[in-house]
Amino acid sequence: MNMVVSQPNSCADCPIRHSAVCSKCEPDELVQLEQIKYYRTYAAGQTVFFSGDSLEFVASIVSGVSSLTRTMPDGRVQMVGLLLPGDFMGRPNRETIECDVMAETEVKLCCFRRKPFEAMLEATPHLGQRLLQMTLDELDAAREWMLVLGRKTAREKIASLLYMIAVRMQSLNPNGAAKAEFTLPITRETMANYLGLTIETVSRQMSALRKEGLIAFQDRRDITVPDLEALKAETGEDA
Amino acid sequence: MNMVVSQPNSCADCPIRHSAVCSKCEPDELVQLEQIKYYRTYAAGQTVFFSGDSLEFVASIVSGVSSLTRTMPDGRVQMVGLLLPGDFMGRPNRETIECDVMAETEVKLCCFRRKPFEAMLEATPHLGQRLLQMTLDELDAAREWMLVLGRKTAREKIASLLYMIAVRMQSLNPNGAAKAEFTLPITRETMANYLGLTIETVSRQMSALRKEGLIAFQDRRDITVPDLEALKAETGEDA
DNA sequence: CGGCAGGTTGACTTTCATCAAGGAGTGTGG
DNA sequence: CCACACTCCTTGATGAAAGTCAACCTGCCG
Numbered sequence: 001m002n003m004v005v006s007q008p009n010s011c012a013d014c015p016i017r018h019s020a021v022c023s024k025c026e027p028d029e030l031v032q033l034e035q036i037k038y039y040r041t042y043a044a045g046q047t048v049f050f051s052g053d054s055l056e057f058v059a060s061i062v063s064g065v066s067s068l069t070r071t072m073p074d075g076r077v078q079m080v081g082l083l084l085p086g087d088f089m090g091r092p093n094r095e096t097i098e099c100d101v102m103a104e105t106e107v108k109l110c111c112f113r114r115k116p117f118e119a120m121l122e123a124t125p126h127l128g129q130r131l132l133q134m135t136l137d138e139l140d141a142a143r144e145w146m147l148v149l150g151r152k153t154a155r156e157k158i159a160s161l162l163y164m165i166a167v168r169m170q171s172l173n174p175n176g177a178a179k180a181e182f183t184l185p186i187t188r189e190t191m192a193n194y195l196g197l198t199i200e201t202v203s204r205q206m207s208a209l210r211k212e213g214l215i216a217f218q219d220r221r222d223i224t225v226p227d228l229e230a231l232k233a234e235t236g237e238d239a
Numbered sequence: 240m241n242m243v244v245s246q247p248n249s250c251a252d253c254p255i256r257h258s259a260v261c262s263k264c265e266p267d268e269l270v271q272l273e274q275i276k277y278y279r280t281y282a283a284g285q286t287v288f289f290s291g292d293s294l295e296f297v298a299s300i301v302s303g304v305s306s307l308t309r310t311m312p313d314g315r316v317q318m319v320g321l322l323l324p325g326d327f328m329g330r331p332n333r334e335t336i337e338c339d340v341m342a343e344t345e346v347k348l349c350c351f352r353r354k355p356f357e358a359m360l361e362a363t364p365h366l367g368q369r370l371l372q373m374t375l376d377e378l379d380a381a382r383e384w385m386l387v388l389g390r391k392t393a394r395e396k397i398a399s400l401l402y403m404i405a406v407r408m409q410s411l412n413p414n415g416a417a418k419a420e421f422t423l424p425i426t427r428e429t430m431a432n433y434l435g436l437t438i439e440t441v442s443r444q445m446s447a448l449r450k451e452g453l454i455a456f457q458d459r460r461d462i463t464v465p466d467l468e469a470l471k472a473e474t475g476e477d478a
Numbered sequence: 479c480g481g482c483a484g485g486t487t488g489a490c491t492t493t494c495a496t497c498a499a500g501g502a503g504t505g506t507g508g
Numbered sequence: 509c510c511a512c513a514c515t516c517c518t519t520g521a522t523g524a525a526a527g528t529c530a531a532c533c534t535g536c537c538g
Contacts (some may be wrong), residue, residue: 006520007493011243019410025254030399041519055449056376068382070382070383070385070386071478072386072390072475072476073475073477074475076475077390078385078386078389078390080385080386081382081383091379092371092375093372093375093376094375098379101295113497121264121368124363124365124366127510128367128368128371129360129361129367129481131371132331132367132370132371132374134331135371135374135375135378136330136331136332136333136374138343139374139378139381140330140337141375141381142378142381142385143307143319143381144309144319146309146317146381146384146385146388147309147319148320149385149388149389149435150317150388150434150435151311151315151316151317151435153492153493153494154493166516170414176315179535187515187516187517188517188518189516190519195389196357196388196389196390197494197495198494198495198496199516199517199518200495200496200517200519201494201495202517203517203519204494205459206517206518207518207519209509219502219503220502220516220518236311236315237311238312238314239312296530350518391482392525392526393525393526426483426484426485426486427484427485427486436527437526437527438484438485438486438527439485439486439487439526439527439529440525440526440527441485441524442486442487443487444483444484444486445485445486446486453496458535459484459486
């Protein structure tokens, strides 16, 4: 595994200092965390954990995008989580992980060996409180996604995914523009796995949305959404 | 709302004392909890919370089964959670709830007003630690379910649901019998909403599984599974 | 007895998956 | 520099699975 261990780095200038699991920690608690943390980088396409692996560390995503997937014995794959910067990877108090974790883009992790992290979780309420918040948010997101998987049409699924990504990117430049441009961090296959569709259906629906002017793209990664509200209307969730 | 407030009850002889959010609490912490708790009972079919309601209390399920559902503007419904005795209902640090919560059977809740509960969560690490564990477990279950919704056939979905319920019931009488009998706590419509299917498809697949001898039933609630392993083989997850 | 909710079954339709062919961009080696 | 192989994507033709519409059954309750 050609993963790279980077040089040490300070929490003070960490880009996810205020959103990650450590965001409620006091300065003295950060000092403790600094002592057990280390960085790792994974190239796009590399696997971080295989399902069933023993869970040696937990981590915050510093940069990049990772996916969680589950695979059936006959090869069917369903993505069950998409981890963005600030998100937490791994399970305290669990020996193994039951998903494959993959780097969709180059990913930089801030890792903590699991045992010391669990000990700190017991001793440092701020850490556990933040992790609880984050886990509850993820649970809400997972439930939202169950609606998409269980009840939406292919077209609505695509619109939902694009809308979600557009809004997340939008939140970075917060002037409420009606328009959005972004680079899809994932392939058609990854989209299909996320949405419970085949890549052919993804491709067809992307073409259909383009034909109708709801989205635009030249190379197949850089997407323009001329009218976010119009796209939202296609998600099936508008009133 | 004809909900009933029951007479006070002691934690000491509570049936979910060792599985609920309070299960790690020390005696003195239980005393605190006793001061802010109260019981409510809902009849089958009653709504506990409507989506968007302000969240006045959180609760443990003492007995019965509740469902969490999300509804689209055009009426499509997806169940996103099934709460059994011991499970926790509600979100600390959130003003409103974004699901409908319904009593599928008669349900007895042990309620805590949200604000005092949040205060205790800050002050009592045992409470937060247990809630974190439970939330992580629910997240895993939600992800498992995303695989069912996204990638399984109707037949596999039905088999998965029946197998899950059979195993949960089985865990109550722990001699590893190959056979299982149980009463479905939910209607065909609820099954359909859980599985992302129509009730007609649920009905057809139930009939098909019965024709093949994988399950048996006379009245449509009391199910017999003569061979749990055979049923498991139909879930698509066997190796 | 009639009405009603929940469930089953059949005929038909729609949606999406499957199978298959081929295009566009990229990297490699002759 | 061009041929090629390869990955990722697109598009078309066809088929299978599940949804829709409709009729009817069953048990229950007033």
